[in-house]
Amino acid sequence: MVRVGCHVSIAGSIDQAVGRAVERGCDTFQIFSRNPRGWKAKDLDAGAVAAFRERVSASGIDPVFDHMPYLPNLASSNDEIHGKSVAALAAELRRCELLAIPYLITHLGHHGGAGTESGHGRVVSAINRALVEAEGGTMLLLENTAGEKNSVGTTVEELRLIMDGIEATERIGVCFDTCHAFAAGYDLRTRDGIEAVLGAFDEQIGLDRLKVVHLNDSRGDLGSRLDRHEHIGLGFIGEEGFRLLLRRPAIRALPLICETPVDGRRGDAGNIAKVRELAG
Ligand code: ZN
Ligand code: MN
Ligand code: MN
Numbered sequence: 001m002v003r004v005g006c007h008v009s010i011a012g013s014i015d016q017a018v019g020r021a022v023e024r025g026c027d028t029f030q031i032f033s034r035n036p037r038g039w040k041a042k043d044l045d046a047g048a049v050a051a052f053r054e055r056v057s058a059s060g061i062d063p064v065f066d067h068m069p070y071l072p073n074l075a076s077s078n079d080e081i082h083g084k085s086v087a088a089l090a091a092e093l094r095r096c097e098l099l100a101i102p103y104l105i106t107h108l109g110h111h112g113g114a115g116t117e118s119g120h121g122r123v124v125s126a127i128n129r130a131l132v133e134a135e136g137g138t139m140l141l142l143e144n145t146a147g148e149k150n151s152v153g154t155t156v157e158e159l160r161l162i163m164d165g166i167e168a169t170e171r172i173g174v175c176f177d178t179c180h181a182f183a184a185g186y187d188l189r190t191r192d193g194i195e196a197v198l199g200a201f202d203e204q205i206g207l208d209r210l211k212v213v214h215l216n217d218s219r220g221d222l223g224s225r226l227d228r229h230e231h232i233g234l235g236f237i238g239e240e241g242f243r244l245l246l247r248r249p250a251i252r253a254l255p256l257i258c259e260t261p262v263d264g265r266r267g268d269a270g271n272i273a274k275v276r277e278l279a280g
Pocket of ligand 2: 143
């Protein structure tokens with residue numbers, strides 16, 4: 001049995017996310033704890049926090065993931081943006097503590113032309129600062145990116161380099177996004193390709209640091225560097241790729257979160273059912 005779920009909306013009030021996850025048949029789910037398109041977050045309402053925590057425990061869903069909003073850029077070479085991004089990351093870690101969410105997922109940002117090395121240094125200092133500012137048990141998960149222009153954290157080697165710079169090693173893990181990896185050039189359609197990426201991951205980072213998989217098919221072809229998600233099995237990775245992936249013990253033991261589209265072809269429950277079918 002695999003643990004699978006999807007991203008759900010907190011519209012109305014954050015505790016309403018739990019009912020939506022249950023409706024879709026989630027064993028695990030992900031949220032944005034606030035509007036992902038703004039810098040400012042409204043403080044969480046104490047009643048909604050209590051209701052969220054109660055509903056999560058009553059549902060049996062475990063674990064819950066929070067995802068960082070879009071605007072913060074940990075790799076920015078601009079001091080003002082970098083500072084605001086550190087503050088946003090620390091604030092989000094604190095929200096996770098309040099909500100009893102064990103994992104916060106973040107992208108590593110864009111260096112804006114300053115170069116990969118500069119980007120890595122900025123990300124490392126941002127994370128070290130935020131983890132000092134926001135104490136607690138929430139683990140920060142670094143998500144691999146599709147390799148769009150100037151983006152940081154696309155390869156296993158890059159994630160390893162960044163993790164090496166982080167002081168609180170026990171508070172850092174990884175989120176592996178299958179669409180991003182495929183777009184970045186990791187071939188997840190074949191046994192050999194899957195073997196290669198998981199082998200590199202294990203050797204350089206350690207599979208024990210992998211805490212969640214963002215299970216998304218890809219609308220862009222191998223190495224396209226396009227961050228466009230597709231329904232499971234209907235994109236360039238395809239059903240056979242997911243069947244092979246989901247057969248790997250290192251993958252099927254992890255919480256699997258679909259960040260797939262909702263359209264006339266399929267919704268969240270449909271993708272979750274497809275994952276269960278392909279996992280056997
Ligand atoms: Zn993400
Ligand atoms: Mn993702
Ligand atoms: Mn994406």
